[in-house]
Amino acid sequence: MFLSRFRVNTARPGARRLLSSPQAMHAAVMSSFPALLPTDTPNPDEPRVLWRLDHQARAEVILYIVSPDRPDLTHLVEQAGWPAVASPDTPGWQTKPYAPLLEKLSAGESWAFRLTANPVHTIRRKDSEPRKATAHLTPVHQMRWLLERQERCGFRILEKSNDKRLLPSGTTYHGKHEHHGDQYELTVRDHNNRSFDKSRNTDGNRNGKPVTLVTVTYDGRLEVTDPTTLRRTLTHGIGRAKAYGCGLHTLAPLTPPTPPASL
Structure with a gap:
């Protein structure tokens, strides 16, 4: 399991489109996992992709994702992030293994x-x-x-x-x-x-x-x-x-x- 954090650039048109439609944001999140197809139905007995938008302030929105697989959020950076400053070391989002927190509960x-x-x-x-x-x-x-x-x-x-x-x-x-x-x-x-x-x-x-x-x-x-x-x-x-x-x-x-x- 992985926990990912992505800061949304609310000034971009692509970000405003995603934030205005949970359906569009859902599609963008699910596109972060190459092994998943749009027609896949989650298995209720297995961990699934979950996401949430936290509105920290008017212009600060954080997207959190919990997922069985590590996501690739490159497309989200291009649509709703800061692609000009992205690099291999700082791709525009953070992903960490979730198991250490889960196991220590x-x-x-x-x-x-x-x-x-x-x-x-x-x-x-x-x-x-x-x-x-x-x-x-x-x-x-x-x-x-x-x-x-x-x-x-x-x-x-x-x-x-x-x-x-x-x-x-x-x-x-x-x-x-x-x-x-x-x-x-x-x-x-x-x-x-x-x-x-x-x-x-x-x-x-x-x-x-x-x-x-x-x-x-x-x-x-x-x-x-x-x-x-x-x-x-x-x-x-x-x-x-x-x-x-x-x-x-x-x-x-x-x-x-x-x-x-x-x-």
Whole structure:
């Protein structure tokens, strides 16, 4: 497994085209692997290609890719990078083996994490209708979506200490439903509702209905509960819409607290 990092040159037209369409970015990412064909279907039992866009600032966008094979992002550098300064030593992206991090995971460790996901649930309006996947639209329900999956994904989201909570219990209630907005070391941000064309025909016209996708980004802190399961989560992704930049769950060392200044 490999983890790759590519900084997007947002000033270039090619970059703006890729950033405006998850379908176009998906195609560009998958083109980084010569052994993969556009018609290949991911095997659910094997690690797959996952990607995510992190908007660090208005003009700073980072593309992260986790993949079973080492990618060649030369075409992305040419379309959406800085090709004039690329060289064999600095090709325009960084790729590192992912195995060292995966192998050292152990139960009880704490990490910071980030995940962009498509939080959905299935509902039906009438008993006679089939169940339909519908996006969660409020931060409360989006947070609950991830909390419901933490155990099966091999981790536990850390709870805030009492001195960091605005409420003594960290929870509020609306009717019979418990809201955990102030209980966990977890934030939900960057709610994005996008609609894009999945494909076009040879005349440049749309094929079928556009795809509608709701995404959010989770930032938080977790404790490893099952290293084997968490390794699968990191290499297989969480939730739906993985082809469109969702599901990539990454870890980072926790930043140690800043010691108080000496008098």
